[in-house]
């Protein structure tokens with residue numbers, strides 16, 4: 001799925017170009033499938049993301065992932081089948097999927113066996129028949145092995161992590177390739193159905209709504225989760241283990257599932273119970289909650305070094321399960337999960353907004369005015385290391401400027417346009433790019449449109465400028 005209402009492109013010019021290409025295609029003729037000639041080319045092995053050029057793949061657009069995963073905590077082995085429904089965006093002779101580790105068995109395209117090649121984290125499938133641009137097709141990949149987590153450029157761990165009794169999988173920015181083959185770039189969002197088969201007695205959680213739980217052979221249980229709104233693959237999650245769970249509802253009756261390591265149940269009960277209220281408050285500020293399910297998972301410390309906004313079900317190490325972090329990860333459901341960065345360079349649109357949501361929360365309940373949070377951030381040298389819209393390397397993606405200076409950009413904008421326009425802007429941004437992708441340039445254009453004026457000077461200093469300006 002690739003739904004971004006980019007502003008910089010003229011639909012008229014595109015139509016003229018398309019018409020010209022059609023004419024050229026007709027004139028060129030004679031090399032189509034009807035004459036047995038080859039016209040498809042391999043899809044690109046990466047989407048040239050500024051920080052992760054090999055992430056994602058070109059030539060197709062995924063609509064749906066159906067993952068059927070069986071996990072054995074005794075051996076740590078994962079047996080998976082990925083059924084990927086996609087649409088070709090060019091004539092394709094071969095296509096790539098991102099996959100790290102694991103062994104691929106059979107692969108097929110539209111039911112016909114496909115030739116398989118592996119090189120580093122790229123899995124190449126060559127279908128028997130070429131795929132035509134615009135055609136919808138289904139790829140099936142059987143794979144297995146003991147998944148291993150990745151170490152990010154910033155040194156943190158992500159991907160599939162085996163635990164004493166189960167596993168936890170998280171994937172920002174690249175870890176999802178450790179447990180399923182896919183188009184692992186945020187620009188290609190899709191719907192998901194994730195089926196987890198694990199020993200009965202363990203809880204198996206993933207994104208979205210639980211659609212079934214049933215016993216299967218070998219003393220195991222198969223639980224199916226459905227994420228029916230688009231999701232970027234970095235937000236997919238699996239948690240298998242011994243958890244104490246609570247179920248309830250929030251907002252207009254959407255299911256809420258929280259899960260914690262049993263030893264943390266009592267200590268986290270109060271905050272977990274606040275989740276529906278926090279969501280309701282954010283919904284007033286940001287507009288309709290974008291998903292049909294909600295929740296939170298708290299793991300024991302020592303596994304994850306950070307909390308993550310995994311879609312509908314953010315995950316927290318016990319030490320980070322506090323109200324501020326919960327507010328932050330819930331805000332990401334609008335900013336990041338529904339409105340998703342076009343590339344990893346646009347990450348401040350996630351982290352700056354989620355940090356500003358913390359400041360707004362503090363202002364409302366903690367009596368710390370946002371101006372005060374802004375000034376504290378302004379005083380901090382670490383926040384000025386680089387402009388939020390341009391982290392120097394992948395190592396710096398999650399550094400303080402992306403979070404704090406990102407939030408400062410929003411505060412400056414609020415002081416420039418006034419509270420009323422700013423409120424409209426927050427809601428309007430979440431609405432305009434709901435379930436889509438957006439870039440920094442989309443944001444600046446949108447803000448100027450709503451403000452009704454040029455804000456170039458603000459962006460130059462706060463978003464793109466090096467170093468701290470004179471006056472806060």
Ligand code: ARG
Pocket residue numbers: 152154156158172173306307308309328329351398
């Ligand atoms: N997005 C997470 C948050 O809510 C942080 C993820 C950190 N990941 C990493 N690879 N450093 O702040």
Ligand code: ZN
Pocket residue numbers: 309328332350351354
């Ligand atoms: Zn965040």
